[in-house]
Amino acid sequence: MDNKRDITVLQFTMILISTSVSIAILGMPRMVIDYAKTASPTASLFGALLILFGILLITYLGKIFPKQTIVGYSELLLGRFGKFLVFLLAIYAIIITGLESRHFGEIIKSALLTDTPIHVSILLLGLLFVTASFHAPTTFAYIHYFYIPLTVAPIMFILLMSLTDVDWVNIMPILGNEASYYNIAQGGLVVTQVMQNFIIISVIIPFMRKPLDAMKAGVWGWLISALVLIMTVSFVLAVFGVNEVRDMTWPTLVLGRLIRFPAEIFQRIDAFLLIAWIVAAFTTVFATYYFAVRVLRELFKWKSQVKVSIFIYPVVFLIALWPNDILHLYDLLGTYIANNALFLTLGVPVLLFIVAKVKGYKVKGGTPS
Amino acid sequence: MRLLVSILALLSFSLVLTGCWDRSEIEERAIILGIGIDYLTKEEEESFTESEVTHPEQGFPIDTQRIKLTVQIAVPGRIPLGPSGGSGGTSEEKVWIVEVIGHTVDDAIQNLQQQIAQELYLGHLQLVIISEEVAKSGLADINDFFKRNHEARRTAWMLVHHGRAEEAVHAAPPLEEVPSLYLAETMNNTVEFGKFPKEYMGFFWISSSRSGKEGILPHIKVMSDGNIQINGMAYFIDNRMVGKTTPLQIGTYMSMVAENPGGYTIATELPNDDGVFMYRSQTRKSDIQVEIKDGKPYVHFDVTSKGFIEEENKVEQGIQDDPEYLRSLEEEIAKVAEKSATNLLDQLQEDGSDIFGIGEFVRGKHSKFWDEHIRTKENWQEMFPDIEIEVNYNIEIERTGIRLS
Structure with a gap:
């Protein structure tokens, strides 16, 4: 397996975007609006800012250790405990891959292929990301780079098409009716949870052509993905209003069904949204799974990435079968896993950054050859 | 081993066929x-x-x-697809x-x-x-x-x-x-x-x-x-x-919420003339102001409607290239439109149905008042019949068709 260092800044930005624009885009507006009501755009911005903080720390660490992944430098900084933390991150990535696979299956089953057994959809998605995870980081970057136009563009297009149907009173007042700051923070955390998979870039940075540019690329990636997510929340809210959104399982999907293309060139444009979403779903689970594979392989010094990728898939599949029903799934995803994982995905970078500072590591500058 | 792999590979081809589960013939x-x-x-x-x-x-x-x-x-x-044949x-x-x-x-x-x-x-x-x-x-x-x-x-x-x-x-x-x-x-x-x-x-x-x-x-x-x-x-x-409502009131409603294009024609007579003018509105703008006065929302609709004259009937004097005449006509049309709007509002307030979304304006723009006094939809439904609403129309006749007089 060749581990060339030739991921460009642009590719790196794309990886970050396609990881953040995920399966959750269909249901996320509901979860944010449930908590933050009309303050949701503000809340989303707050939630996204937390992620920016995480991205800055991770890319800064990447600049200090331009030749090492998070596995390498966490061991260097914290020894065994560092290894343990990274192991936990890998476990998180496996669980989230499993649950998001199920999430994907549920939407396919309810809205698209009602007769196809859900196991088959999950398994096929699994087959894709398992085989895609056989390869080197450069290939990983290429795949994300290739799919970006197929995800972000249709989603943005549909959002902009809905402009004729928005009623801006729906997003006023921007601090919510009777919404406490606590509620706004809770709503914001939903966005943070959706974007927390940014952590996967910590295994990609050392394979960049210029790891020192990671921070710039990270900020750009954050800017675009945050824009897409905040726009999704705002437009869904502006079209539907608080009460209607809370009534729908996947408001963004319904938005795609509600709006009409001028001149009726296409009768339904939700098909575009669904295609974009399937690709977005794939890129997200692929990213988290790839992270788990790379970390576990490096952590336990296993040689064959192919075997790692094949052998941890059954665990992912079992986790996908874990939730009893869709409500249980959302409960697990939101309340238990994604919420608590924030301590890891944001906590680990903070801890590592502090330790690195205390131990006096500095950015050396120049490109490593 | 090789046999096993090839069997697995062959089996995996069947995965390509899973799309057939949801096939459905027309x-x-x-x-x-x-x-x-x-x-x-x-x-x-x-x-x-x-x-x-x-x-x-x-x-x-x-x-x-x-x-x-x-x-x-x-x-x-x-x-039948396309034009139907004689079969009928x-x-x-x-x-x-x-x-x-x-x-x-x-x-x-x-x-x-x-x-x-x-x-x-x-x-x-x-x-x-x-x-x-x-x-x-x-x-x-x-x-x-x-x-x-x-x-x-x-x-x-x-x-x-x-x-x-x-x-x-x-x-x-x-x-x-x-x-x-x-x-x-x-x-x-x-x-x-x-x-x-x-x-x-x-x-x-x-x-x-x-x-x-x-x-x-x-x-x-x-x-x-x-x-x-x-x-x-x-x-x-x-x-x-x-x-x-009546069909014309749909037009009134649409003008008040500035839903374009306007498709309704309104008949107006001038006080010193027996004839009638048909005015067709095209584009509307509506400025909805909500103020809180003495613990009650006070609503003011300011509607601007632009349109043209579609017909005149039994009119003695006629427009005669006279812009002043148009201005007085505009005022008369505005009066008719205001009357129609007031009637509509009276009827809606009597029935307690706020189809204009005035409550949303109160919630969005006077959220403090909403949070203190209204909070729920039920309370707003109770308050809506009692609020004061004023409508002001501003009609602009821009064209008179391809006839000037």
């Missing part, structure tokens, strides 16, 4: 185009026998008023109209499926026609079925019919192949011509879910030749229809 589908929803008439109620499709013989778990669905189904293979056949033969009774929408649909060979498909649903009787007793339960179903489109039209909904489903305009498609086309065109705001099913649900707004639906009437006339606007409180 001939195997019964495409529902329109649904009419009525309560049973007395005779039907008496002659009715329970069919136990969705419930055991003890009867339906709750006591509900039974509904009758009149369903228009396209018969696959019988809708009236529209009644091209589509299939079935009546079925049930306790709820889904119960009725299941009863229907029980007697139809093809799978019922709602993906092309265009119309849901509801009798006034059903609309007045509330749509919440009916909406649930269409909201939950993943096939039904939110761009379908929900219409309120004055009499029995089945009449409207049976109505067959002579030139049309498929009545439901024709009716849906009519409704879509009315939006384009400015005859009705864009309130299809999805938007009706949105409007009626909002805290400070109520929904509206088109109110239709079947004419003797099988055409359908938009006879006004049915307005709601929550999901319950409480009244209807």
Whole structure:
């Protein structure tokens, strides 16, 4: 397996975007609006800012250790405990891959292929990301780079098409009716949870052509993905209003069904949204799974990435079968896993950054050859 | 090992075929185009026998008023594509109209499926026609079925019919192949011509879910030749229809919420003249100001309407290239429009239905007042009849057609 260092800044930005624009885009507006009501755009911005903080720390660490992944430098900084933390991150990535696979299956089953057994959809998605995870980081970057136009563009297009149907009173007042700051923070955390998979870039940075540019690329990636997510929340809210959104399982999907293309060139444009979403779903689970594979392989010094990728898939599949029903799934995803994982995905970078500072590591500058 | 791998590889090819689980042939589908929803008439109620499709013989778990669905189904293979040849056949033969009774929408649909060979498909649903009787007793339960179903489109039209909904489903305009498609086309065109705001099913649900707004639906009437006339606007409180407006008031409503283009023509006479001018509005702007005075919202609509003169009739003096004349005409039109708006507002306040979404303005722009005094939709519905609303029209006649005098 060749581990060339030739991921460009642009590719790196794309990886970050396609990881953040995920399966959750269909249901996320509901979860944010449930908590933050009309303050949701503000809340989303707050939630996204937390992620920016995480991205800055991770890319800064990447600049200090331009030749090492998070596995390498966490061991260097914290020894065994560092290894343990990274192991936990890998476990998180496996669980989230499993649950998001199920999430994907549920939407396919309810809205698209009602007769196809859900196991088959999950398994096929699994087959894709398992085989895609056989390869080197450069290939990983290429795949994300290739799919970006197929995800972000249709989603943005549909959002902009809905402009004729928005009623801006729906997003006023921007601090919510009777919404406490606590509620706004809770709503914001939903966005943070959706974007927390940014952590996967910590295994990609050392394979960049210029790891020192990671921070710039990270900020750009954050800017675009945050824009897409905040726009999704705002437009869904502006079209539907608080009460209607809370009534729908996947408001963004319904938005795609509600709006009409001028001149009726296409009768339904939700098909575009669904295609974009399937690709977005794939890129997200692929990213988290790839992270788990790379970390576990490096952590336990296993040689064959192919075997790692094949052998941890059954665990992912079992986790996908874990939730009893869709409500249980959302409960697990939101309340238990994604919420608590924030301590890891944001906590680990903070801890590592502090330790690195205390131990006096500095950015050396120049490109490593 | 090699054998095992190749067997696995061969088996994995079958994964490519999983798409076949959801294949569905067009001939195997019964495409529902329109649904009419009525309560049973007395005779039907008496002659009715329970069919136990969705419930055991003890009867339906709750006591509900039974509904009758009149369903228009396209018969696959019988809708001719393109211009129809001489073979003809009236529209009644091209589509299939079935009546079925049930306790709820889904119960009725299941009863229907029980007697139809093809799978019922709602993906092309265009119309849901509801009798006034059903609309007045509330749509919440009916909406649930269409909201939950993943096939039904939110761009379908929900219409309120004055009499029995089945009449409207049976109505067959002579030139049309498929009545439901024709009716849906009519409704879509009315939006384009400015005859009705864009309130299809999805938007009706949105409007009626909002805290400070109520929904509206088109109110239709079947004419003797099988055409359908938009006879006004049915307005709601929550999901319950409480009244209807006249057709011209649709235009008034649309101008007040600045829904463009304007499609209504208003007849005005000048005080010192016996004739009448027909003014057609085209584009409108509406500035809605909400102020809180003495613990009550005070609302001011400032509507600017631009349009042209479509006709003059029995007018003595005429316009005569005189801009001043137009200005005085504008004032008169504004008076008529203001009168119409005041009437509409009086009627709505009496019935307590805030279809303008004034409550939303209060919630959004005076959130402090809302949080302190209103908070819920119920409270707003209580307050709406008592608030003061003023309407001011500003008419601008920009053209007089291709005749100047």
